[in-house]
Amino acid sequence: MIYREMGKVISNEEIAEGIYKTVFISPNISSSSMPGQFVNILPSLDWRNVMRRPMSIASQGNDEISIIYKSVGEGTRIMANWAIGEKVDLIGPLGNYWEGYKSSFPIIVGGGVGIAPILNLHDVLLEKKIDHCLIMGARHSGEHFFPHEPQNKVFLSTDDGSLGIKGNVVDILKSIYPIGKHSQNTKIFSCGPPMMMDEVRNYSNENKLDCDLALETIMACGFGICQGCTVERKAETNGVHSYRNRFALACLDGPIFNAEEIISCV
Amino acid sequence: MRVKLKDIEFSSPILTASGTYGYGHEVRDMADVNQWGGIITKSVTRHPREGNPPPRIAETRSGMINSIGLANLGVEKYCNEIIPSLNELQTKVIINIAGSAMKDYLETMEMLESKNGKHVGYEINISCPNVKEGGIEFGVNCEMTEQLTIEMRKRTDKLLIMKLSPNVTRIEDIAQAAESGGADAVSAINTVVGMAIDVKTRRPKLNTAFGGLSGPAIKPIAIANVHKVFKAVNIPIIGIGGIATAKDVVEFLLAGATMVQIGTMNYQNPNLGIQLKGELSEYYSQNEIEKTEDLIGKVEYHSN
Numbered sequence: 001m002i003y004r005e006m007g008k009v010i011s012n013e014e015i016a017e018g019i020y021k022t023v024f025i026s027p028n029i030s031s032s033s034m035p036g037q038f039v040n041i042l043p044s045l046d047w048r049n050v051m052r053r054p055m056s057i058a059s060q061g062n063d064e065i066s067i068i069y070k071s072v073g074e075g076t077r078i079m080a081n082w083a084i085g086e087k088v089d090l091i092g093p094l095g096n097y098w099e100g101y102k103s104s105f106p107i108i109v110g111g112g113v114g115i116a117p118i119l120n121l122h123d124v125l126l127e128k129k130i131d132h133c134l135i136m137g138a139r140h141s142g143e144h145f146f147p148h149e150p151q152n153k154v155f156l157s158t159d160d161g162s163l164g165i166k167g168n169v170v171d172i173l174k175s176i177y178p179i180g181k182h183s184q185n186t187k188i189f190s191c192g193p194p195m196m197m198d199e200v201r202n203y204s205n206e207n208k209l210d211c212d213l214a215l216e217t218i219m220a221c222g223f224g225i226c227q228g229c230t231v232e233r234k235a236e237t238n239g240v241h242s243y244r245n246r247f248a249l250a251c252l253d254g255p256i257f258n259a260e261e262i263i264s265c266v
Numbered sequence: 267m268r269v270k271l272k273d274i275e276f277s278s279p280i281l282t283a284s285g286t287y288g289y290g291h292e293v294r295d296m297a298d299v300n301q302w303g304g305i306i307t308k309s310v311t312r313h314p315r316e317g318n319p320p321p322r323i324a325e326t327r328s329g330m331i332n333s334i335g336l337a338n339l340g341v342e343k344y345c346n347e348i349i350p351s352l353n354e355l356q357t358k359v360i361i362n363i364a365g366s367a368m369k370d371y372l373e374t375m376e377m378l379e380s381k382n383g384k385h386v387g388y389e390i391n392i393s394c395p396n397v398k399e400g401g402i403e404f405g406v407n408c409e410m411t412e413q414l415t416i417e418m419r420k421r422t423d424k425l426l427i428m429k430l431s432p433n434v435t436r437i438e439d440i441a442q443a444a445e446s447g448g449a450d451a452v453s454a455i456n457t458v459v460g461m462a463i464d465v466k467t468r469r470p471k472l473n474t475a476f477g478g479l480s481g482p483a484i485k486p487i488a489i490a491n492v493h494k495v496f497k498a499v500n501i502p503i504i505g506i507g508g509i510a511t512a513k514d515v516v517e518f519l520l521a522g523a524t525m526v527q528i529g530t531m532n533y534q535n536p537n538l539g540i541q542l543k544g545e546l547s548e549y550y551s552q553n554e555i556e557k558t559e560d561l562i563g564k565v566e567y568h569s570n
């Protein structure tokens with residue numbers, strides 16, 4: 001079931017430099033969403049652009065959902081200024097969700113704006129007491145909003161070394177899990193900038209690890225009718241390239257794809 | 267609010283535009299699809315098409331450009347998988363057909379005709395700007411348009427609507443060709459050729475460089491084209507292009523449209539056509555308009 005509901009803003013804060021978290025009361029979407037899914041948002045009721053803005057759900061439960069986003073343009077600037085009590089037109093939950101984390105040792109890797117679906121998974125794993133490792137990357141300490149806790153397998157990286165480990169998330173991966181040093185059932189879950197995910201994908205390939213990636217594409221609808229959110233998949237083995245084989249739709253077949261399935265994250 | 271095209275009565279003059287509402291069922295959680303005057307389905311072609319590589323869409327000011335490339339599952343699967351679900355809709359269904367050669371169009375229609383679907387008609391897309399193969403586009407050539415219309419007319423008694431492109435020198439000539447070929451109506455407009463470039467990467471925002479512009483940005487172009495066609499033909503016109511409000515619908519009616527289609531704005535609000543039906547009916551009662559006919563083509567020119 002897809003709901004269109006007016007989410008009521010109950011908090012909206014800058015949690016790190018240029019990064020905002022909004023919590024809505026949105027009972028239907030809250031009770032039906034799974035970690036990894038997203039909502040498609042109308043930034044304001046007099047929004048003049050034609051497209052909604054897709055945002056991953058960062059948490060769900062108790063009639064609430066939250067989103068975490070970076071202010072990068074017109075839509076997200078309006079969002080950053082939502083007042084408490086404002087009603088926002090939301091469509092969701094949309095897309096597929098993270099799977100295969102119960103029977104594995106999950107290493108979850110996030111960076112840039114790819115924080116929300118990763119934190120959502122982290123929370124679910126904590127709740128289900130599933131041992132896992134969380135790695136988050138940012139450019140500098142100002143963009144992080146929780147502590148570096150290697151003892152709890154929570155690792156932060158920064159490009160400038162101002163917090164956590166200096167380098168990018170793949171540098172951390174390589175230092176804590178050198179090639180060949182994985183348990184059989186390790187599975188990687190990642191969301192972040194395309195270049196970062198491509199590196200994570202290469203690392204997974206080198207280590208022969210199962211790896212799921214949450215991709216971002218431009219989306220006009222979010223629910224399968226515009227056919228605009230295409231992700232290129234590897235050629236089907238039977239050679240018949242036809243409708244929705246080679247070109248998958250990120251809003252229906254994704255946003256989460258297996259690393260083996262796709263050509264690239266860019 | 268009711269309007270008739272030939273002998274078919276529609277409960278509202280507001281239809282969905284092809285490619286912007288799937289096959290109706292995708293949005294059923296969010297909208298009572300049967301409240302639309304009718305559903306026009308995504309273009310179907312003779313063979314399955316994978317469509318163009320990404321990126322296929324980009325947002326532009328008050329609009330978007332797309333180059334989907336007619337991705338669809340082909341008429342054979344369409345007959346088996348889509349027609350049964352279309353038959354369940356309570357509203358009127360019009361099947362949109364696209365092609366790149368006469369033979370493709372005709373075979374597609376023959377297969378659909380053999381299916382006993384409940385659909386009331388066909389809209390023929392002779393104007394898709396996003397498909398390269400097939401040589402000359404039908405929609406820019408009067409003789410080809412007329413020939414295609416004649417051949418399709420021979421194959422169906424259902425409504426036959428030819429969908430016109432604004433990317434031509436004289437849209438009224440193409441409309442006349444469709445009329446003399448036996449079309450019951452024309453619809454206008456399809457998307458307007460457009461292009462956008464990312465100034466940072468210097469790459470076009472669409473993989474195919476050129477695409478089709480749609481949304482509120484094209485409404486004045488659409489109004490002008492509908493009005494030109496209105497002055498040139500006697501068959502009804504279905505107006506399309508940038509509709510977002512009830513006033514937009516009235517504007518199309520005044521320019522000469524008998525019905526309208528909503529496209530791009532469905533993505534943002536899948537309930538829009540149903541909402542506008544209510545607002546339009548309010549407009550009618552506030553302005554003492556008894557029937558849609560009282561508005562069609564009633565634009566009043568400046569007198570000088």
Ligand SMILES: Cc1cc2nc3c(=O)[nH]c(=O)nc-3n(C[C@H](O)[C@H](O)[C@H](O)COP(=O)(O)OP(=O)(O)OC[C@H]3O[C@@H](n4cnc5c(N)ncnc54)[C@H](O)[C@@H]3O)c2cc1C
Binds near residue numbers: 068071
């Ligand atoms: C499934 C999905 C989940 C997402 N989840 C999050 C999230 O949790 N947090 C977050 O901060 N962002 C997320 N995004 C990206 C977010 O949608 C864009 O940042 C947002 O649409 C930008 O809107 P704007 O009006 O502020 O920027 P604009 O002015 O429209 O554009 C600014 C920049 O953002 C890019 N952009 C625009 N629309 C999109 C889009 N739909 N996807 C990717 N890039 C886009 C543009 O190319 C441009 O470079 C997600 C995208 C998808 C598809």
Ligand SMILES: Cc1cc2nc3c(=O)[nH]c(=O)nc-3n(C[C@H](O)[C@H](O)[C@H](O)COP(=O)(O)O)c2cc1C
Binds near residue numbers: 309482508529
């Ligand atoms: C993403 C997208 C896909 C479309 N696909 C089709 C199609 O398959 N067949 C067709 O005849 N028109 C197609 N159109 C054109 C629309 O039906 C309509 O003519 C056009 O978008 C103008 O109306 P609008 O401004 O209300 O969107 C498509 C438009 C968009 C935006």
Ligand code: FES
Binds near residue numbers: 219220226227228
């Ligand atoms: S966003 Fe429209 S089909 Fe995926």
